[in-house]
Amino acid sequence: MDKMTLNYPQIPLRGTLAVPGDKSISHRAVMFGGIAKGRTTVSGFLPGEDCLRTIECFRLLGADISRNGTDLVIDSPGIDGWQEPADVLYTGNSGTTTRLMVGILAGSRVHSVLAGDESIARRPMKRVTGPLREMGADIRGRDGAQYTPLSILGGPLRPINYEMPVASAQVKSAILFAAMRADGTSVIREKEVSRDHTERMMRNFGMEVHSEDGSITLQGGQELVPVHVDVPGDISSAAFFLAAAALVPDSEVVLENVGLNPTRTGMIDVLEAMGAEFTVDMSDADDSELRGTVTIRSSSLKATEIGGDLIPRLIDEIPVIALLATQAEGTTVIRDAEELRVKETDRIAAVAEELGKLGADITPTEDGMIINGPTKLSGASLDSRGDHRIGMMAAVAALVTDSPVELKGPGCIAISYPEFFGHLDSLRGE
Numbered sequence: 001m002d003k004m005t006l007n008y009p010q011i012p013l014r015g016t017l018a019v020p021g022d023k024s025i026s027h028r029a030v031m032f033g034g035i036a037k038g039r040t041t042v043s044g045f046l047p048g049e050d051c052l053r054t055i056e057c058f059r060l061l062g063a064d065i066s067r068n069g070t071d072l073v074i075d076s077p078g079i080d081g082w083q084e085p086a087d088v089l090y091t092g093n094s095g096t097t098t099r100l101m102v103g104i105l106a107g108s109r110v111h112s113v114l115a116g117d118e119s120i121a122r123r124p125m126k127r128v129t130g131p132l133r134e135m136g137a138d139i140r141g142r143d144g145a146q147y148t149p150l151s152i153l154g155g156p157l158r159p160i161n162y163e164m165p166v167a168s169a170q171v172k173s174a175i176l177f178a179a180m181r182a183d184g185t186s187v188i189r190e191k192e193v194s195r196d197h198t199e200r201m202m203r204n205f206g207m208e209v210h211s212e213d214g215s216i217t218l219q220g221g222q223e224l225v226p227v228h229v230d231v232p233g234d235i236s237s238a239a240f241f242l243a244a245a246a247l248v249p250d251s252e253v254v255l256e257n258v259g260l261n262p263t264r265t266g267m268i269d270v271l272e273a274m275g276a277e278f279t280v281d282m283s284d285a286d287d288s289e290l291r292g293t294v295t296i297r298s299s300s301l302k303a304t305e306i307g308g309d310l311i312p313r314l315i316d317e318i319p320v321i322a323l324l325a326t327q328a329e330g331t332t333v334i335r336d337a338e339e340l341r342v343k344e345t346d347r348i349a350a351v352a353e354e355l356g357k358l359g360a361d362i363t364p365t366e367d368g369m370i371i372n373g374p375t376k377l378s379g380a381s382l383d384s385r386g387d388h389r390i391g392m393m394a395a396v397a398a399l400v401t402d403s404p405v406e407l408k409g410p411g412c413i414a415i416s417y418p419e420f421f422g423h424l425d426s427l428r429g430e
């Protein structure tokens, strides 16, 4: 496994950065482009490994997809013209690809098999296969379709009236994709609102979808009209540089074209609560996904409490928020985040153990962690555990340690942020 030494003597981070395209929106742009008949174009696409897996799945289904950097042209025969894939649809490390594809394939006319890497093989799938089977989907898989590989025989579906037991945009989206093909009106209710990129993109592609007070209503059988999708930058990627600039003394970083969809901006709320110094300038671009420029300076930070409906709005940012909390004055408590246990790794254990090796004072709990700060962090040997967010958290931590950090497995960072180290070097003036 690859290893690298992160030797970052403390120098201020300065400069302007356009963070790469949003991962969630990039996946969905390819999915809607693959389902719709005709030509969809995409700009600002994230060429991270997870999104490239989604492209490969649609190529196997018969869509013609060409990519030039962050631009895509998707020519698709439409879901009713798909071919039966000649091979397994391989989803790699991507939970989003795996779970959303199950919902899409359930209502198609083809038989397919979905499988990913060893992390995907451990992640729970019943949360999508359960409600999809209620809709009449023919899905088989390991342990009663709890785990991949999954075999899906596409066919006619019934609408569903579903109350979501977990706050998960992947589950919501999988059901919405299936509901698009169902014969009637489906209603999905969420207790805590999760990211709504699927609903927004349905409207972009000409569909009618009604959302109100956590309840989403969709009539099946609507026509999709292919369009152009301009993907904003990923706030979950920006989060690492927001944290880095907040932590390293004398830093000032400008992050441009950051996606600011309110279902994703929990990190901004946390920075505010911790006393970080920053400004947000919303762009007036006429778009269904809000975006803007965030400028952040280093400052002293204070502890905060994070839980409830804030959690789905910052779920992927919790590793780097935990790092921020190790440098904040007081005790930070993160609760209601048990979903972290079923991500690429168990992120509660990974954060507590890896940052603990540097000297952080973190007590893991069943659904979160308790972090006492500030603590001095010293270099040690860390392991990304194959989890991109843990790898980037380790790299940002190395900016504030008093000696180098060795990182095992930095390669996984390309899953969501292939240019991460180049961007970090540019902010360090290297």
Ligand SMILES: O=C(O)C1=C[C@@H](OP(=O)(O)O)[C@@H](O)[C@H](O)C1
Binding pocket: 023, 024, 025, 096, 167, 168, 169, 170, 171, 173, 195, 315, 316, 339
């Ligand atoms: O729908 C999406 O694009 C995602 C939803 C979230 O997962 P859950 O739906 O499991 O919460 C998030 O953690 C993941 O990185 C992307």
Ligand SMILES: C=C(OP(=O)(O)O)C(=O)O
Binding pocket: 023, 050, 093, 094, 095, 096, 097, 316, 343, 344, 389, 416
């Ligand atoms: C959880 C993540 O992604 P996924 O579920 O798509 O693997 C993530 O990107 O942090």
